[in-house]
């Protein structure tokens with residue numbers, strides 16, 4: 375097969391890859407997107423599990439770049455379900471004719487940098503190869519599902535699914551004995567849905583998470599009108615908040631207030647939709663242990679009030695971390711599910727799984743028969759997609775080896791030794807801890823600006839200096855240190871019990887906040903891309 379040649383290759387046709395393709399077309403560049411899935415959508419293409427829906431307000435999640443899209447598209451609910459989001463991304467793909475530059479069902483297996491030609495070459499799952507000056511990774515931070523490292527997983531003869539690779543055909547739980555392993559944000563959404571129709575649902579919980587009410591509701595005609603009128607205000611509010619949500623931290627400190635004042639505020643937040651209780655809380659609750667303990671006690675009381683069996687309530691209350699120090703799953707009557715007669719919780723701390731058998735799950739206490747096992751066991755987060763790719767930079771250096779002790783990047787967008795590779799939503803990028811489309815647009819706009827600058831100056835390659843990379847990595851660690859979530863095991867910290875060697879905490883996100891990150895990126899650009907090294911050359915490819 376002849377090598378295909380482009381100006382830029384984008385890996386992934388999720389929200390970031392789609393928008394990057396759209397923006398690069400402005401330059402008249404030839405761009406090819408390679409996508410492992412059968413259509414656009416990324417996360418929303420793969421995660422079709424029951425109950426999958428936004429935890430961000432729908433109207434704060436869509437793209438903001440097109441006034442026409444904002445006028446045309448209407449979300450039916452404040453927190454839309456997965457089919458609607460996938461529908462939205464299909465509408466975007468149609469509207470901007472994106473598919474003509476996307477090759478579906480094609481996984482990039484390897485990417486290597488050819489120094490002499492100053493080009494990237496990728497090897498594809500269909501046996502083909504393609505070359506381009508720029509390699510833009512749009513992999514998504516949660517795109518490599520991990521199965522649990524439990525003996526016998528392959529031996530089960532019933533139906534079994536990982537939530538992150540859910541089948542396209544309808545799956546019925548009616549009359550079935552269903553097991554769900556995992557109680558993260560995905561497990562919680564799945565459990566709520568499966569409990570409605572399964573004959574019996576058994577939840578296998580290793581560690582509980584602190585969940586908070588989603589409080590979803592439909593959007594009526596007047597609501598639609600108001601949202602459309604308020605879009606500039608909504609996006610301005612997101613721009614101004616730490617995680618780019620509409621919820622902004624309260625400037626007060628919990629510890630400065632009386633117990634009555636604190637509780638009144640927390641009651642209000644607990645009764646409001648979305649992430650307000652996490653992102654819109656007092657500014658010390660995620661950084662000061664004492665403040666966090668108070669909030670944690672408040673939420674524990676809520677769980678005790680909602681679960682009828684006090685012993686069961688205690689099992690659902692995390693004891694190893696405070697509220698908000700891991701990703702908070704948002705829920706709709708999740709705790710009430712455990713009051714149903716058709717739902718059982720198995721606490722793996724007390725009763726570990728010994729193995730999966732052909733007919734069910736054998737725990738230390740019993741052999742439980744199941745018709746279906748659902749694995750909601752999470753992802754090889756943020757760096758998993760990169761490692762899977764086998765990326766080789768200048769001198770054949772492996773990215774996985776470079777990041778063996780943790781990622782090192784400049785702005786979470788480029789890596790020293792890997793010229794012209796740009797990592798949208800990469801590790802140590804604010805987009806990893808963000809109402810993600812808001813930060814995706816920032817990432818893509820910035821990368822587009824950089825490529826425009828290179829075209830203007832006839833630059834062939836860009837790569838960060840080692841000094842810039844060292845300084846950014848140190849800054850990421852320093853801002854992380856201030857947050858309580860770097861003291862707790864979770865995917866934020868690169869922990870994955872199912873992957874050998876991933877039990878040591880390595881901070882993968884950026885905790886300095888989206889506004890500070892955006893300012894830094896803008897400042898770097900304004901100073902002629904300070905910290906980046908360019909080489910001049912022909913403009914053959916770019």
Ligand code: NAP
Pocket residue numbers: 426427428429430516521522523524555556557558559560561563578579580581701722750751752753865871872
């Ligand atoms: P996760 O948060 O990593 O949770 C995985 C769950 O599986 C945990 O409860 C974990 O227990 C359990 N688990 C893993 N391996 C296990 C094993 N071998 N045996 C028993 N239990 C095991 O993954 P996730 O729930 O898929 O969520 C990942 C992220 O996706 C979320 O944090 C969120 O950012 C995103 N997400 C977003 C939405 C949304 O916006 N609507 C919805 C879903 C997910 P331990 O806690 O003990 O490790």
